[in-house]
Amino acid sequence: MHKDKSASNNQRGKGRPRNSEVATASLVAVLNHVRLGQTTTRQDLERVSEYGRAIIADRLAILTELGLVNESETGVATGGRAPRRVQFTKDRARLVVVTLDQSAIGVGLADLSGKLLTEHHEAANITDQTKTVARIYALINWLMTRQSETPDLWGISISVPGPVLTDPNAAFLLETPNFLPSWDKSGLVEALMQRFDAPVWMNSNVDAMTMGELHGGTGIDQQTMLFIKVGQRIGAGLVSNGQPYRGAVRATGLIGQLPVTSGDTTGTLDAMAGANMIKARGTEAAQSGESAYLADLLLRGTDITAIEVCQAAQMGDAVSTEIIVQSGRIIGGVVATLANMLNPQLIVIAGSIAQTNDILLASVREAVYGASHPLVTRDLRILRSQMGNSAALLGAAGIAVSALFDPTFLKGWILLGSPTRHPDFLHGLETLGSITQQANDGAQAPPGR
Amino acid sequence: MKIVGLGPHGESASPPERVTLLPQDITAACAKKLRVAIVMHTLESNWARLLVQGVIGTLGECGAIVIDVVDCNFSSATQIDALDRLRKESPDAIISLPVNNTTVTEAHLAISEAGIKLVLIDNVPTGMLPGKDYVSLVSADNFGLGRIAAELLSDHLPQGAAAGVLAYDADFFATNEREIAFSRWMEVNRPDVAVKTATFSTIGDAGHEAAQLINDHSEIAGLFVVWDSPCIDVVRAVSKRNPIPPITTVDLGHEVAESLAKGGPVIGVAGQRPFQQGEAVARTTITTLLDRNCPDWVALPGLIVSRSNVIESYQTIWRKPMSREILIELNLLKSK
Numbered sequence: 001m002h003k004d005k006s007a008s009n010n011q012r013g014k015g016r017p018r019n020s021e022v023a024t025a026s027l028v029a030v031l032n033h034v035r036l037g038q039t040t041t042r043q044d045l046e047r048v049s050e051y052g053r054a055i056i057a058d059r060l061a062i063l064t065e066l067g068l069v070n071e072s073e074t075g076v077a078t079g080g081r082a083p084r085r086v087q088f089t090k091d092r093a094r095l096v097v098v099t100l101d102q103s104a105i106g107v108g109l110a111d112l113s114g115k116l117l118t119e120h121h122e123a124a125n126i127t128d129q130t131k132t133v134a135r136i137y138a139l140i141n142w143l144m145t146r147q148s149e150t151p152d153l154w155g156i157s158i159s160v161p162g163p164v165l166t167d168p169n170a171a172f173l174l175e176t177p178n179f180l181p182s183w184d185k186s187g188l189v190e191a192l193m194q195r196f197d198a199p200v201w202m203n204s205n206v207d208a209m210t211m212g213e214l215h216g217g218t219g220i221d222q223q224t225m226l227f228i229k230v231g232q233r234i235g236a237g238l239v240s241n242g243q244p245y246r247g248a249v250r251a252t253g254l255i256g257q258l259p260v261t262s263g264d265t266t267g268t269l270d271a272m273a274g275a276n277m278i279k280a281r282g283t284e285a286a287q288s289g290e291s292a293y294l295a296d297l298l299l300r301g302t303d304i305t306a307i308e309v310c311q312a313a314q315m316g317d318a319v320s321t322e323i324i325v326q327s328g329r330i331i332g333g334v335v336a337t338l339a340n341m342l343n344p345q346l347i348v349i350a351g352s353i354a355q356t357n358d359i360l361l362a363s364v365r366e367a368v369y370g371a372s373h374p375l376v377t378r379d380l381r382i383l384r385s386q387m388g389n390s391a392a393l394l395g396a397a398g399i400a401v402s403a404l405f406d407p408t409f410l411k412g413w414i415l416l417g418s419p420t421r422h423p424d425f426l427h428g429l430e431t432l433g434s435i436t437q438q439a440n441d442g443a444q445a446p447p448g449r
Numbered sequence: 450m451k452i453v454g455l456g457p458h459g460e461s462a463s464p465p466e467r468v469t470l471l472p473q474d475i476t477a478a479c480a481k482k483l484r485v486a487i488v489m490h491t492l493e494s495n496w497a498r499l500l501v502q503g504v505i506g507t508l509g510e511c512g513a514i515v516i517d518v519v520d521c522n523f524s525s526a527t528q529i530d531a532l533d534r535l536r537k538e539s540p541d542a543i544i545s546l547p548v549n550n551t552t553v554t555e556a557h558l559a560i561s562e563a564g565i566k567l568v569l570i571d572n573v574p575t576g577m578l579p580g581k582d583y584v585s586l587v588s589a590d591n592f593g594l595g596r597i598a599a600e601l602l603s604d605h606l607p608q609g610a611a612a613g614v615l616a617y618d619a620d621f622f623a624t625n626e627r628e629i630a631f632s633r634w635m636e637v638n639r640p641d642v643a644v645k646t647a648t649f650s651t652i653g654d655a656g657h658e659a660a661q662l663i664n665d666h667s668e669i670a671g672l673f674v675v676w677d678s679p680c681i682d683v684v685r686a687v688s689k690r691n692p693i694p695p696i697t698t699v700d701l702g703h704e705v706a707e708s709l710a711k712g713g714p715v716i717g718v719a720g721q722r723p724f725q726q727g728e729a730v731a732r733t734t735i736t737t738l739l740d741r742n743c744p745d746w747v748a749l750p751g752l753i754v755s756r757s758n759v760i761e762s763y764q765t766i767w768r769k770p771m772s773r774e775i776l777i778e779l780n781l782l783k784s785k
Contacts, residue, residue: 106459116575118550118620120629138636140628145500146620217578300450307461314467314744356461358742365520386578388745389459419577 010281023059026051026393028410030059034069035088035113035405041075041240045086059398060086066417067092067324088113093152095400096140099159099205100126102232106389107139109147110397112154112404114215118143119393126161129186136188137195152351152418156192157201157400159208159392161233163251166336171201171409174428190432199425201400205229205392206253209385210237211244212395216231217387226344227385228255228335230327230351230360232275238340255338260330273330275353281323285390291319310356321359332367339372339380358384454592456746457573457622462590463744468736470511470659473618477698479512484738485734488528488533488545489570492520494678495567495702497725499767503727504544504734511735516540519608523651525552532556542566542734550575550620559581568734570726571623579745584737587730587747591623591699594719594751595630595673598697600669601755602715603639605695610670611723612641613662613694615655615683617675618648623673627699627719631673656686663687663694671695677702677718684714701754701766709759710775718751720762 013374029049039045045056063069071084090113096115098256099106105126108119120139126132144150156174158285162179176189179202187236189200210227213219219227219239227237236253238245258269271277283304286294293312302308335347347368353358360383367376402417403409411420452462453771467656489497500546505515517535521528528548528648535543536559543560547553547569554574560567568585571591577583599612606612614631617624632644647662655674663669671694672687673678687693695716698705700723708715726749737743754762760781763771776782 094586104455104459118625119457120625121455121456121457122633138632142632145646146618146625148618180680216576220582287584301614311461311463311467314463352461354743356463384580386580387458388456390457390578411538422697 012317022340023055023062023413024411025413026055026228027059027062028407030056030061030412031068031088031410032405034063034086037088038088039235040085041083042086043083044098062415063178066414068414068417086329090115090253092150093154094147095154095397095407096143096198096355097158097393097396097400098136098140098156099389100124100161100398101205101392102130102161102390104105104124105132105135107136107141108145108390108393108397109259110393110400112395112401114401116216116390116394116397118329119166119390121389126180127182129396133188133191136192140196150416152420153196153198155199155201155400156196157208157396157405158188158192158204159205159396161204161205161231162201163254164207165206165249165251165334166202167247167333168250170310171403171406171412171422171424172428173202175431177202184417186305191431192284194436197420197429199362199403199422200418201403202248203396204235206235206237207244207246207250207394208393208399209350209387209391210239210395211389211398212393213399214242214351214395215398217385218348218383218396219346222346223343224342224346225339226335226342228331228347228349228351228364230274230349231333231355232270234269234274234331237307238342238344240342253332257335260334261366262330267276269330269334273327277324278309278353281319282306282312282320285319285323291317291363294316294320306353307356310353310360313359324353324357324359325363327353328363329367332361332364334370335364335369336371339368339376343376345381348382348385350387350391355388450590450593450750451592451657451747452590453747453751454590454626454756457586458579458745460579460746460748462748463723465610465732465747465749467735467744468585468729468732469519470749471594472741474735475602477739479514481512481541481738483508483511483513483540483542483735483738484540485513485517485542485544486516486538487541487647488521488531488535488543489519490521490523490528490546490548493522493768494700495674496677496700496721499726500723500730503724504731505727507731508734509729511731513541513731513738519667521548521601523548523628524547528553529556532560536560536563536565540565541738542568542600544570544730546570546667547572547677550622559692566737568730570730575620577639580670585733585734585743585745585747586622587726587733588623588630588749590720590748591626594699595627596634597751597753598673598699599631599634599699599718599719600638601719601753602673602695602697603642605660605716606639606642606671609641610669611645611666611668611747612671613659613672614644615647615659615662615672615674615679615691616646617679617712618650624717625676630775638747643668643782648735649679652679652682653717654682659683660686663690669694670700671697674698677699677705678707680715684708684723699751701752701759703767706763706771707775709754710758711769711778716756716758718754720730721752722752724766724768725749 074082106121225239285291286298519531675701
C-alpha cells in the first residue's frame with residue numbers, strides 16, 4: 001500500500017563505500033542511544049557509546065541518510081559554537097494501533113516514539129468477526145487518508161479482550177493467535193499484514209493497558225504497580241522493577257477465573273463482580289421497580305447496562321449504589337490477596353465500570369485497606385485510571401516501538417531503512433501470499449478434482 | 450435521545466444532569482468570588498455566541514466573574530497567546546475550546562500545571578487526560594449528530610447514488626466524530642451509497658471543495674457538511690447547479706435555518722443545543738471549583754431538525770421566534 005520513501009537511499013551514491021555491513025551493531029547501538037534520549041550531541045554520543053569520533057560521524061551520516069536521525073537543530077552553547085542536536089526522527093513513519101474491547105473498537109496513529117497522535121473510539125459488537133475486521137480496515141484507512149501526506153506504515157499493534165499466547169522470541173506475528181473463542185481462525189493478523197504491508201503485534205488488553213498506564217498515566221516512574229481492569233472480564237497486569245511482568249507463557253493476571261463467595265453464592269470473580277453481574281442485577285431492579293431511577297430508564301426504552309447502573313449510583317440511586325459496592329468489595333478482596341503477596345506501590349483500577357463512578361474505587365479501597373497487612377498499605381496508593389481505552393492504544397504503541405527497535409530485530413532491517421524490508425518479514429509475506437493463492441485456487445477448482 | 454458516541458478516550462457519556470447545582474452550591478460559589486476566563490475557537494458562529502451566553506449567564510448566577518472572552522479566530526498562535534496571558538492573570542478556571550489536537554497542547558497543559566481548573570468544550574488535544582490535565586470535556590454527542598445527518602440525507606439519495614462529505618481537515622474530536630459517524634451510518638444502512646470525501650481547511654474553502662468534489666464524482670446526489678458555517682459557503686457554491694444537491698449539516702444557524710424553512714438546498718440539520726451546553730459547561734466549572742468530582746465527559750444529545758419542525762426547533766435552540774419573512778413564507782403568518 002505504501003511506497004517507502006527511503007527506497008532510493010539504500011546505496012550510497014558517491015565516495016568511498018563504507019564497510020556498513022560490519023557496522024550494523026554500532027549503528028543499532030547509536031540509534032538506540034539517540035532514540036531513547038540518552039544523548040543529544042555527538043560529544044555525548046561518543047562518551048555514552050564509547051565509540052570514537054570518526055565512527056560516530058560515520059554512523060550518524062548513515063542514519064541521517066536512512067532518515068532515522070537528524071541534526072537540524074542546534075543545542076545550547078557552553079563556551080564555543082553551539083553544538084548540533086542529534087535527534088531521532090520519530091516522524092519517519094507511523095504506527096497504527098487498534099484496541100478491541102467486548103463492546104468497543106479504538107484506533108489510533110502513533111509516531112515512532114510511541115506517542116499517540118490521534119485516536120477514535122466507537123461502540124461495536126465484536127462477536128461478528130467479519131464485520132469487525134471490515135470496520136478495522138475502514139478506520140485504519142480513515143486514519144491514513146486524513147494525514148497530509150500518506151505516511152510510511154511500519155507496524156500495526158492490536159490489543160484484544162483475552163489472553164494472547166505468543167512466542168516471546170518472535171519479532172512479529174505470522175499468524176493470528178487464539179484470543180477469543182468466537183475469533184478462532186479469524187486470520188486477522190495475516191489479513192492486516194497482507195493488506196497494509198506491515199508487521200503486526202497482538203497483546204491482551206490488560207497487558208497493553210498496563211504498559212500504557214506505566215508510560216502515560218498514573219504509573220509513570222512507578223517500579224511496582226498492580227493494574228486491575230474491570231469490565232465483563234476482570235484481569236490484572238503487573239509491573240515489577242519498572243517493567244511489565246509477563247510470566248512463563250504470557251498468561252499472567254487471569255484473576256477473573258478465581259472462585260469467590262458472596263453470601264450463599266460462589267462463582268468466578270468475572271461472574272460475581274463483573275459488568276454482566278452489574279447489568280443483570282440492574283435490570284432486575286429496573287423490572288421489579290426496586291430502583292425507581294432504573295425503572296424510569298427502562299420505561300423510556302433505555303437498555304440497562306452496567307454503565308446505566310454506574311451512572312445511577314453516581315446520581316445517588318441507593319439500589320445501584322449497593323450493586324456497585326458489592327462488586328467493589330468482591331474485587332477488593334481478591335486485590336487485597338494480590339497486594340499482600342506483591343506489595344505494590346500503586347494499584348490502578350481501570351475499565352468502564354471504574355471510569356463511570358467513584359463508588360467502585362471507594363469500596364475496593366475499603367476492602368484492600370481492611371484486609372491487608374499494615375506494612376503493605378503504609379505507602380500504598382489506590383487510584384482510578386484517567387486514561388480510559390487510550391491506555392490500550394498507548395500501550396500497544398509502546399509494544400510496537402519496543403519490538404521494532406529491539407536490537408536483534410533492528411539489526412535485520414536498519415541498513416535496509418525500513419522494517420518492512422526485513423528479510424523475515426518479506427519471507428513471511430511471500431509465504432502468506434502463497435497460502436492465500438493456494439486457498440483461492442482450491443476454492444476455484446472444479447468439484448472432484 | 451440516547452448518546453451513541455464514545456468520548457475522546459473511549460469514555461461512556463454522562464448526562465448534563467450529573468452536574469446539577471443545588472441552592473447551597475450556588476451560595477457556596479457566590480461566597481468564593483470566583484474569576485473565570487473563556488477562550489473560544491471563534492465567536493463568529495451563532496453556535497459559539499449562544500454557548501458563551503449560556504456559560505456567562507450561569508456563571509453570573511453563581512457569582513463568578515467572567516474576566517475575558519477571547520475569540521481565537523481558529524488560530525493556534527492566538528489561542529496560545531491568550532492562554533499564556535490569562536494564565537498570568539491566575540483565574541480560578543479557564544474554559545477553552547482547543548482549536549486543534551496538536552499545536553495548542555502545551556499551552557493547555559500549562560494551565561492545569563499552574564493549578565488553574567481547565568474545562569474543555571468539544572475537543573481534547575491528544576495526550577491530555579481527564580482528571581489530570583483537564584477537569585471534563587463538555588460536548589454534544591457528535592457521533593449521534595453525524596448519524597442524524599446521514600439518516601436525514603438518506604431519504605433524498607436514490608438507489609446506487611453517492612453522498613459527498615465536506616470534512617474539516619484539522620484533527621478535531623467533534624468534526625472527526627461527525628464525519629466517521631456519517632460514513633458508518635451509510636455503510637450499515639445504505640450499503641448501495643458510496644461516500645466520497647473532500648476536506649477543507651478554512652470555512653471559505655468549503656464551497657470550492659464541494660464544487661470540485663461534485664465535478665470529480667458526478668454520481669454525487671447529496672452532501673453533508675460537518676458544521677453550518679462552511680455549509681453556508683457550500684450552499685452558495687452549489688446553488689447554481691442543476692439539479693441542486695440536497696444538503697445536511699450540523700447546527701441550526703440562522704442562514705441554515707432559513708434555507709431549511711424555504712425548502713432547500715438544506716433539507717435537514719442535526720441540531721446542537723449550544724445554550725444548554727454552555728449552561729452545562731458553567732455548572733461543571735462551578736462543581737469542580739467547589740472541589741467535587743466531575744464526569745470525564747458530559748454529552749448532550751442532538752436534535753433531529755427537518756422542514757416539518759424547523760420553526761419549533763429554531764425557538765428551542767435560539768430562544769426567539771423565527772423571522773417574520775419565514776413565517777409568512779410558511780403560511781404561519783398572514784400580515785406583513
